[in-house]
Amino acid sequence: MLLIPQLPAKPANLRVRVWRRLQAIGAAPLKNAVHALPARDGTRTLFEDLRAEIIVGGGEALILQARFVQGMTDAELRAVFDAARDADYEELAREALTVAEAEYVAAVEVRRLRKRLDDISSIDFFGAHGRQATDSAIARVEGRVGQHPDVTGPGAPALTFTDLKSRIWTTRRHVHVDRIASAWLIRRFIDPDATFKFVDGKGYVPDPGELRFDMADAEFTHEGERCTFETLVYRTGLDGDHALIALAEIVHDLDIADDKFGRAETAGIAALINGLCAGTDDDGERIAQGSGALDGFYAHFTKRRRI
Incomplete structure (x- = not known):
């Protein structure tokens, strides 16, 4: 099946639009602006739609069913x-x-x-x-997918809730959404007396008693498609809290960037986290400011189950 278009000089962008459409539908260029498609169900419609667009643009076009006699097999x-x-x-x-x-x-x-x-x-x-x-x-x-040299690790060892109390929690410097949210989760639900330590991620050797999160070889980090916040929620048995699950879905989408959950609140939390990170380079201050905001979001989700 052949399309033979005749395009006017104006509008100038008509030629570009027609060329792009021919590329998109897989038409093969022959000589003198003649393009071919195999004669199959649906291909005629592709040419007919393009012909209509050409006519609207002030041009003309012929559609033919043909077979080669000489010149090409x-x-x-x-x-x-x-x-x-x-x-x-x-x-x-x-x-x-x-x-x-x-x-x-x-x-x-x-x-x-x-x-x-x-x-x-x-x-x-x-x-x-x-x-x-x-x-x-x-x-x-x-x-x-999900592998990252700065955060991928073997996962958490067998730790009880008691093992997680009054610990030093170590993570990479320049905290952003996953680490800010994880630090909030740790201090509010897991270890109220937690102390946070910020280090260069690669090659760091922890001191005895430290627990690492969201960094290479950490006790709590990305696992499969889960971000660190999700890992902490599920590893510590907090997944029965629907408000934390809502926050976990938002943190996942912001950190993994795969739009898996698509919650309406995600864009707002992203703007808030980006704003507070732009306002300070101090990791402790970022966590403090982010924690105040996350307290509010947690209260919101506690009162409002997702429909």
Whole structure:
């Protein structure tokens, strides 16, 4: 099936819009602005929709059903389609491998890459060979989700609530949402007499009796897709508190950045945390200010169960 457009000089952006639509629907360019699609269910509609857009823009377009007699074989035309999709797959595979080498990979990255792969596959009319390598590259990204050299660790040892009292709790400097919320949780629900210590994360050797959180090899840190706040809530048996679960969902989305829970309050808490962090570099002050705000949010969720 062929589309033969005739575009006016103006509007100037019509040519760009038509070119982008042809790319998006997977049309193969032939000679003199002629583009081809395989004659299948749905492809005619793609050309008809584009023709309507061209006419609205002041142009004209013909749609033809045709077959080659000389100059190009069906196999050669198929190779044009396959080459275009292989180029798309190769570009996506390179992007996926770059993501896989990042310091931290959020689940949202996998969804984005999978969405792009689905888009390419939808216009891969003849099954180009490049898909397999792209699948492997994205699988590599999936294997990295939730891993972070600054926070990934073996998880908490067998500790009772008594073991968690009057301890020094150590974490990385420059605290942000997960560490601020975790410090609030520790002092309010786990260890009211907690002392916080801020260190460089990499290569830190703890003193005897310290408990580390949200850092490499910590007793409490990211586990799977859970952020440190979630790990603390579940490891200490606080997951029966619906208000803490609501806060855990918000902290997760802000820290992991995967929009897993999508609570309406998330943007407001993000703005608050970003604002107080912009106002001071002192980690203790960040925790103090953040704790006051989290007390208020906890009271809010205690009185209002999520519907």
